[in-house]
Amino acid sequence: MIRLHHCAQTRSMRVLWMLYELGLDFELVGHGFDRSLRDPAYLALHPAGRVPALEIDGGVIFESLAALQYLAERHVEQGLAGAGMDWLNWLNFAETISQHTAALTQQHIAIYPPEARSGLVCKIEAMRLAKTYQALEGRLENRTYVLGEFSAADVGLGQALYMAKHFVKPEGFPRVAAYYERLSARAAFQKALPQAGEALLYVKDYYEVPDG
Ligand SMILES: N[C@@H](CCC(=O)N[C@@H](CS)C(=O)NCC(=O)O)C(=O)O
Structure with missing residues (x-):
């Protein structure tokens, strides 16, 4: 079973996108972008309490780009890995x-x-x-x-x-x-992309550089 721990609009989205590109079956666990990421149960998956955490093949990958590389190489026949x-x-x-x-x-x-x-x-x-x-x-x-x-x-x-x-x-x-x-x-x-009802990190499309 592949399980992705994810918060909308964060780096875990790149792993979610990749799982969809590869057409894999997986379970998606949505988290609030808050202190709950520091719960001991989650810290057992990600030592810094961040997203993503990808449970796969009996282990956990907790760096998003490592997850992309792992998935691309695990499914090399799909042509998404480079060299x-x-x-x-x-x-x-x-x-x-x-x-x-x-x-x-x-x-x-x-x-x-x-x-x-x-x-x-x-x-x-x-x-x-x-x-x-x-x-x-x-x-x-x-x-x-x-x-x-x-x-x-x-x-x-x-x-x-x-x-x-x-x-x-x-x-x-x-x-x-x-x-x-x-x-x-x-x-x-x-x-x-964020689904209806998911809490958003960015409430504006664009944040101007403030004065001062
Ligand atoms: N280099 C890590 C960075 C992970 C990271 O910092 N994720 C952010 C979201 S984009 C996070 O979970 N932040 C929560 C926090 O800092 O409390 C990766 O690419 O996976």
């Missing part, structure tokens, strides 16, 4: 994007009271996030997907963009914008 340095670099580049999104989510949404938030940190993180789009823009010159053909690396990157575009719009990066459109049109991506 060599390009595969590893671009699969893991999703985290280079997501680290800035995590910082921006903390600044714009998680920190209370709002006066404790830093406009300067928001500006710096948004600029650094834009630099990651620039890198992706370069990689996508003459390529439809980062490895040429669609792979699990695009699942990681597409989901990283899904979260990141709340803070930096991809429109200034035409290849990235078109890439995101292509990825988000996939049926498996659409199935991994």
